[in-house]
Amino acid sequence: MREVGGIRCDAVLASLSDYVDGDLDVATRERIATHLAGCPECERFGAGFAAMVSALGQDPPPDLSPERVAALAALLRDGAG
Ligand SMILES: [Zn+2]
Numbered sequence: 001m002r003e004v005g006g007i008r009c010d011a012v013l014a015s016l017s018d019y020v021d022g023d024l025d026v027a028t029r030e031r032i033a034t035h036l037a038g039c040p041e042c043e044r045f046g047a048g049f050a051a052m053v054s055a056l057g058q059d060p061p062p063d064l065s066p067e068r069v070a071a072l073a074a075l076l077r078d079g080a081g
Pocket of ligand 1: 002004008009012035039041042043
């Protein structure tokens with residue numbers, strides 16, 4: 001475990017479902033987004049998690065390139081939906 005963006009990996013993983021659901025406050029979402037951007041392990045896990053959520057809720061993405069993950073993270077961060 002390590003701390004990136006002011007939040008630790010275990011806290012990020014524990015909050016990931018709330019993050020995807022948009023149930024977190026802005027400050028926490030921003031910390032998680034910063035962490036995902038700076039932590040390859042969580043980014044990899046987050047990409048798979050986001051793909052699963054996307055597949056459950058809507059059309060699955062054709063791929064999960066870093067650009068796509070970054071765009072998804074931006075959407076989540078901006079509170080779209
Ligand atoms: Zn991490």
